[in-house]
Amino acid sequence: MKLATALCAATSAFAVFLARAQSPPAVSTAGGSEAAKTEHLILTGWGGGKAEDIVPKAAEIGFSELVVHHEDAANFAKYIEIGKAYGIDIYAWLFLGDIPAWKKAFPDADPPLQVMSPAEDQALKEIQADKTFGKSHYQSGGEPVNDIEVLTTPLLCFHDPRVLEAFRKQIDEMLSVPGVKGVAFDYIGYRNYSCCHCHTSQIQLAAYRKQHPELSPERALNRFSLDSLVDFNNRLSAYVRTVKPDARVITHVYPVYLPEPLYGNRLDLDVCAQTAAWFFEPFWSTNKITTYSRIIAEEANRYYPRPHGAALVGYFNRPDQWPVKSRERLTGEIQAILEGGCSRIHVCSLNNVLDTPEAAEVFRSFFHRSEPVHIEMDKGTVTQRPTR
Numbered sequence: 424m425k426l427a428t429a430l431c432a433a434t435s436a437f438a439v440f441l442a443r444a445q446s447p448p449a450v451s452t453a454g455g456s457e458a459a460k461t462e463h464l465i466l467t468g469w470g471g472g473k474a475e476d477i478v479p480k481a482a483e484i485g486f487s488e489l490v491v492h493h494e495d496a497a498n499f500a501k502y503i504e505i506g507k508a509y510g511i512d513i514y515a516w517l518f519l520g521d522i523p524a525w526k527k528a529f530p531d532a533d534p535p536l537q538v539m540s541p542a543e544d545q546a547l548k549e550i551q552a553d554k555t556f557g558k559s560h561y562q563s564g565g566e567p568v569n570d571i572e573v574l575t576t577p578l579l580c581f582h583d584p585r586v587l588e589a590f591r592k593q594i595d596e597m598l599s600v601p602g603v604k605g606v607a608f609d610y611i612g613y614r615n616y617s618c619c620h621c622h623t624s625q626i627q628l629a630a631y632r633k634q635h636p637e638l639s640p641e642r643a644l645n646r647f648s649l650d651s652l653v654d655f656n657n658r659l660s661a662y663v664r665t666v667k668p669d670a671r672v673i674t675h676v677y678p679v680y681l682p683e684p685l686y687g688n689r690l691d692l693d694v695c696a697q698t699a700a701w702f703f704e705p706f707w708s709t710n711k712i713t714t715y716s717r718i719i720a721e722e723a724n725r726y727y728p729r730p731h732g733a734a735l736v737g738y739f740n741r742p743d744q745w746p747v748k749s750r751e752r753l754t755g756e757i758q759a760i761l762e763g764g765c766s767r768i769h770v771c772s773l774n775n776v777l778d779t780p781e782a783a784e785v786f787r788s789f790f791h792r793s794e795p796v797h798i799e800m801d802k803g804t805v806t807q808r809p810t811r
């Protein structure tokens with residue numbers, strides 16, 4: 424099964440953290456409402472909606488950062504304005520499936536979409552046709568449990584240099600908004616979780632294989648696919664800093680990259696959120712959540728001094744389509760993440776958390792802040808500064 428393969432790929436990283444398992448966790452694992460515990464924690468929400476409705480509700484729960492679409496300029500400006508009053512930083516959402524962003528940059532050219540194998544295209548058709556409750560455990564971009572899973576969302580192929588150019592233009596636009604904290608990357612990955620079969624990608628892969636005759640064809644494919652994926656992220660991240668040196672770059676590593684699921688520490692950006700507790704059944708075991716969280720926290724600076732690790736917890740409340748996580752399940756997942764040492768937690772969907780009193784209460788119990796303050800954590804040192 425692919426899950427087993429994925430876990431094997433992470434074995435070396437596991438060995439590293441297991442050797443360090445005796446060191447105390449970075450944060451208290453007890454959870455609850457005491458301010459002393461919560462001031463170390465940073466909660467980031469991915470979602471959208473009307474700024475006037477969303478920001479005050481998010482503040483009440485204890486969110487420090489929100490990732491939202493910048494497309495509606497007036498609403499985005501409102502997010503920043505209201506966010507400032509509540510001590511919430513606002514990031515603009517950059518999404519690799521953003522065909523309108525491509526059209527804006529290259530109105531006369533067809534978008535260069537990623538291409539999959541015939542078997543993967545067939546799997547896509549079956550996934551799309553599946554209207555059953557729980558969609559036969561399709562994981563929608565998370566670690567697959569079925570033999571072949573692919574992402575149903577079309578994605579641009581970042582091997583085409585014009586895609587980098589299109590997103591650079593979008594970043595210019597995002598960072599021109601006064602008060603924006605930075606850019607949040609999303610969906611930067613492969614639709615089939617491993618590589619792209621388009622013509623451009625195949626030409627570049629052939630050149631890579633020529634340069635690396637010592638590698639087996641499969642190893643060369645994996646190395647090329649991972650190197651180019653990391654490189655695209657790092658180029659975009661570096662570009663953000665050239666446009667606005669104090670802008671921050673955060674990301675959620677998604678869809679999963681199967682040959683190395685926890686590759687996020689290879690990304691030279693400010694905060695890298697990696698999945699620690701996925702959305703769908705089979706829900707991840709507490710052991711797995713803690714194990715992943717520990718790697719995310721402890722291995723964050725293996726390659727670069729800049730990044731902070733963050734753990735993503737998935738939460739959907741669409742009971743007509745999927746089983747919904749109970750209060751106990753959600754509480755246990757957050758506790759397991761904290762036990763692993765991650766003090767930054769990202770949650771998607773922000774809106775589902777805000778609209779579900781039970782879920783809102785769980786997050787509030789861990790993250791609620793009595794005063795609107797801006798909290799920055801720098802390598803374990805906590806500093807607080809009032810926003811006004």
Ligand SMILES: [Zn+2]
Pocket residue numbers: 536537538580581582583619620621622623624625
């Ligand atoms: Zn391609």
